[in-house]
Amino acid sequence: MILNLTDLSDESLQTQISRQVRAQILAGDLGAGTGLPSIRALARDQKVSVITVQRAYEHLIHEGVIHARRGKGFYVSELKMKEKIDLAESRLADQIRRPVSTAKAEGLSPDDIQRIVKLILNEN
Amino acid sequence: MILNLTDLSDESLQTQISRQVRAQILAGDLGAGTGLPSIRALARDQKVSVITVQRAYEHLIHEGVIHARRGKGFYVSELKMKEKIDLAESRLADQIRRPVSTAKAEGLSPDDIQRIVKLILNEN
DNA sequence: ACAGCTGTCTATATTGCGTATGTACAGTAA
DNA sequence: TTACTGTACATACGCAATATAGACAGCTGT
Numbered sequence: 001m002i003l004n005l006t007d008l009s010d011e012s013l014q015t016q017i018s019r020q021v022r023a024q025i026l027a028g029d030l031g032a033g034t035g036l037p038s039i040r041a042l043a044r045d046q047k048v049s050v051i052t053v054q055r056a057y058e059h060l061i062h063e064g065v066i067h068a069r070r071g072k073g074f075y076v077s078e079l080k081m082k083e084k085i086d087l088a089e090s091r092l093a094d095q096i097r098r099p100v101s102t103a104k105a106e107g108l109s110p111d112d113i114q115r116i117v118k119l120i121l122n123e124n
Numbered sequence: 125m126i127l128n129l130t131d132l133s134d135e136s137l138q139t140q141i142s143r144q145v146r147a148q149i150l151a152g153d154l155g156a157g158t159g160l161p162s163i164r165a166l167a168r169d170q171k172v173s174v175i176t177v178q179r180a181y182e183h184l185i186h187e188g189v190i191h192a193r194r195g196k197g198f199y200v201s202e203l204k205m206k207e208k209i210d211l212a213e214s215r216l217a218d219q220i221r222r223p224v225s226t227a228k229a230e231g232l233s234p235d236d237i238q239r240i241v242k243l244i245l246n247e248n
Numbered sequence: 249a250c251a252g253c254t255g256t257c258t259a260t261a262t263t264g265c266g267t268a269t270g271t272a273c274a275g276t277a278a
Numbered sequence: 279t280t281a282c283t284g285t286a287c288a289t290a291c292g293c294a295a296t297a298t299a300g301a302c303a304g305c306t307g308t
Contacts, residue, residue, distance in 0.1 A: 011222075012266055019226060026230035038283060049268045054285085071275030071283045088230040093240050095223035098135075100244050102143060103216040106150035107208065110245045116217050117241050120224050121234045136295060162254060173297045178256090195254050195304030 001037045005046055013048050017056035025065050025076055026084045036066060036074040063087065125161045129170055137172055141180035149189050149200055150208045160190060160198040187211065 003020050005013060024030045037045070039053040046053075057074055060066045065087070067077050079087075103113055127144050129137060148154045161169070163177040170177075181198055184190045189211070191201050203211075227237055 014266075023226060023229040028231065040283080049266095051269090052267060055266085057284095068284060069276090070285070071277085073283060084231065085236075088227055088232050089236065089240055091230075092223055092227040092232065092237065093244060096220045096241070097244055097247075099216055099219035100241065101248065102147060103212055104245065104248070105147040106212040106215075107152065108212050108216065110242075112209075112213065113216065113245065114238060114241060116213055117220070117224065117238060118234075120217060120221055121228065121237065123221075124225060124228070138295075164254080173295095175298090176296060179295085181255095192255060193305085194256070195306085197254060197305095 001042060001045070003042075003046060005048065014052050014056040014059070017042075017046075017048075017053060018059045021056070022060060022063070022065060025060075025079075026088050028084075030076050032076050032078045034076040036076070038073055125166060125169070127166075127170060129172065138176050138180040138183070141166075141170075141172075141177060142183045145180070146184060146187070146189060149184075149203075150212050152208075154200050156200050156202045158200040160200070162197055 001021075003017060005016050007013065009016060011019070021030075021036070030036075036042075036057070039050050039057060042053045043050045057066065057068070061068060065077055065079065066074050068074050100113060104110075125145075127141060129140050131137065133140060135143070145154075145160070154160075160166075160181070163174050163181060166177045167174045181190065181192070185192060189201055189203065190198050192198050224237060228234070
């Protein structure tokens with residue numbers, strides 16, 4: 001499990017973990033049924049607390065992308081392609097809705113806003 | 125001063141205040157030199173603490189959109205049109221950069237992402 | 249000069265979240 | 279049985295947001 005955590009981020013550790021694991025699942029890097037690292041192992045590897053990994057996994061369970069088997073571990077759930085796309089799209093919409101609306105209220109035109117999105121898409 | 129505050133939001137009160145005041149300034153509703161409500165008056169009107177309004181105004185001072193005159197009040201600063209646009213654009217970029225990058229990492233295509241932005245722009 | 253506004257500063261307190269540590273219990277597998 | 283797993287507690291610390299209160303200093307109209 002390759003994760004990139006830093007406590008210099010404005011994101012909390014548990015948010016960084018769930019975001020990065022989710023990305024690997026939705027992008028198809030982790031297929032359905034794949035076992036995830038145990039909370040203790042991941043906590044040890046990433047040098048964070050067990051409860052932090054626990055919270056990150058709980059969040060992903062709540063979203064339906066993984067599930068737990070008591071005494072065995074956490075596993076990637078069965079997700080159809082459409083479900084993956086829907087999840088990614090609704091998460092994106094939820095996260096950019098307020099900034100985009102605010103920018104509009106601040107006087108930016110739709111063209112301005114779409115130009116900025118395009119710039120960001122070309123950053124990487 | 126028309127503000128719409130709620131403690132049900134995931135935004136802090138001071139963030140709601142600074143965002144809404146900033147929007148009125150950048151949109152041109154509040155011209156340069158316009159006096160803002162005193163922190164005590166606004167706190168009383170909006171039924172929040174003085175320190176909350178203080179923090180919100182401090183944030184806008186830091187951004188350069190308002191300034192304080194000791195013993196008199198807070199006033200909207202002189203801003204050229206280009207400065208207003210630049211501020212709004214850089215704020216937007218900062219706020220949507222991570223969600224957009226994440227969505228890309230999750231497998232959404234640039235077209236998908238721009239489609240969602242367009243949907244949000246048509247919501248209001 | 250005074251009263252009544254204003255911003256500024258300080259101190260104290262509460263609440264909730266993120267994070268950490270530790271312990272205990274229950275299920276699984278070699 | 280041993281050594282893993284997830285689950286569930288209890289406790290604690292730091293920090294941010296928020297609140298309440300007071301004191302000080304600048305401005306302005308009377």
